[in-house]
Amino acid sequence: xxxxxxxxxxxxxxxxxxxxxxxxxxxxxxxxxxxxxxxxxxxxxxxxxxxxxxxxxxxxxxxxxxxxxxxxxxxxxxxxxxxxxxxxxxxxxxxxxxxxxxxxxxxxxxxxxxxxxxxxxxxxxxxxxxxxxxxxxxxxxxxxxxxxxxxxxxxxxxxxxxxxxxxxxxxxxxxxxxxxxxxxxxxxxxxxxxxxxxxxxxxxxxxxxxxxxxxxxxxxxxxxxx
Ligand SMILES: Nc1ncnc2c1ncn2[C@@H]1O[C@H](COP(=O)(O)OP(=O)(O)OP(=O)(O)O)[C@@H](O)[C@H]1O
Ligand SMILES: [Mg+2]
Numbered sequence: 001x002x003x004x005x006x007x008x009x010x011x012x013x014x015x016x017x018x019x020x021x022x023x024x025x026x027x028x029x030x031x032x033x034x035x036x037x038x039x040x041x042x043x044x045x046x047x048x049x050x051x052x053x054x055x056x057x058x059x060x061x062x063x064x065x066x067x068x069x070x071x072x073x074x075x076x077x078x079x080x081x082x083x084x085x086x087x088x089x090x091x092x093x094x095x096x097x098x099x100x101x102x103x104x105x106x107x108x109x110x111x112x113x114x115x116x117x118x119x120x121x122x123x124x125x126x127x128x129x130x131x132x133x134x135x136x137x138x139x140x141x142x143x144x145x146x147x148x149x150x151x152x153x154x155x156x157x158x159x160x161x162x163x164x165x166x167x168x169x170x171x172x173x174x175x176x177x178x179x180x181x182x183x184x185x186x187x188x189x190x191x192x193x194x195x196x197x198x199x200x201x202x203x204x205x206x207x208x209x210x211x212x213x214x215x216x217x218x219x220x221x222x223x224x225x226x
Contacts, residue, residue, distance in 0.1 A: 006037070006115035007173065007225045008137035011147040012157035014121040017178040017206060018147050019057045021221075022118050024206075026065035027214055028222040029114055036065035037112030040075045041101045041136065042089075042120045042127065045082030053080045057118060069111060073104045086126045096128040098139060105140050114226065117142060123161050134168045143171040145225060149180040150205065152187040155194055162200065173224050174203035182208055 007025070009018045022038065029036045038061035046053030058075035061067075067074070077096055079088035089096050109115050117140065119125070119133040126132050137144050146161055148154050158175060165172045177192060192202055204221035 005113065006109065006117065006140075006142050008117045008119060008140065008142040008144045009147060010119045010123045010133055010137065010144050010161075012122055012149070012154070012161050016122075016147045016149050017176075017180055018118050019060055020209075021145070021147055021176060021178070021206060021218075022057075022061050022116050023064040024214055024218040025222055025225065026061060026116055028218050029116075029226070030064075030066060032222075032226075034113040034226075035111070036067060037069070037108040037115040038062055038065045038067050038074060039105055039108055039115060039117045040120075041104070041117065042077040042079075042085040042096060043075055044079045044085060044088040044120060046078045046080050048080055053078045061116065061118065065116070067108075067112070069108060073107060076100055076104050084125055085120050086128060089128075098128060098131055098136065101136065102139060115142075124164050134165055134170055138168050138170055143173050143225075145173050145203070145221075146175045147178050147206075148175050150177045150184070150188050150191060151181060152185050154187070154191050155198070158195055158200055159198065172201075174201040176221055177202055177205045179206060179208040 009022050011018050026036050040058040043055040043057050046055050055075045055078045081088040123134040124132050148158050203224040204217045207215050
């Protein structure tokens with residue numbers, strides 16, 4: 001598949017801020033007059049509403065982007081278990097089919113100027129036999145942005161993630177350091193400089209936010225991704 005206009009949001013772990021970044025980027029792209037498509041190919045840990053798993057990330061991305069394709073296209077696979085995709089799928093007797101994800105993605109791309117795809121968990125999480133999240137990004141022809149929590153341990157996690165991305169031949173636009181924690185540890189003032197010294201391209205830092213704040217930094221991050 002040719003390189004598409006869009007971005008695959010991955011991370012060094014689960015709960016790093018992928019959805020938050022996706023939502024904020026969708027708002028910025030939309031403000032710029034772009035038709036924004038969104039996709040969350042697999043969502044696990046869905047809350048049950050009336051016994052039906054509800055994919056909160058997919059719905060938040062749709063709301064922020066104003067994208068109105070059917071939910072089953074935006075999010076073809078969803079499971080209630082808060083587990084890795086292959087594990088949750090296995091418990092439900094489902095095999096995740098990359099071809100189905102690609103078909104949904106192509107129809108979304110067709111309707112959009114730019115498509116934001118949110119992975120599940122980190123970059124090396126398996127999606128199905130022989131394919132990881134990073135492999136899916138490659139299959140979709142998307143460049144990636146890596147969300148990294150700004151805290152102790154982020155240097156190791158970032159280097160490992162970027163090495164893995166490189167091994168897949170993925171185009172990584174850069175790293176977003178996310179100030180996830182309200183109470184920051186002693187490493188925070190040093191992490192960016194050390195990562196840059198190691199050759200890591202940091203395209204922005206997402207401040208700790210509350211409510212529906214849209215920090216100025218997201219406008220800068222967006223310029224690297226359009
Ligand atoms: N910069 C931030 N400021 C304040 N809260 C944040 C920030 N980044 C993330 N959070 C909060 O941390 C939690 C995890 O973020 P988010 O859901 O975006 O992570 P994720 O990587 O999408 O997780 P998952 O792997 O489950 O998809 C959310 O409650 C989110 O609101
Ligand atoms: Mg998410």
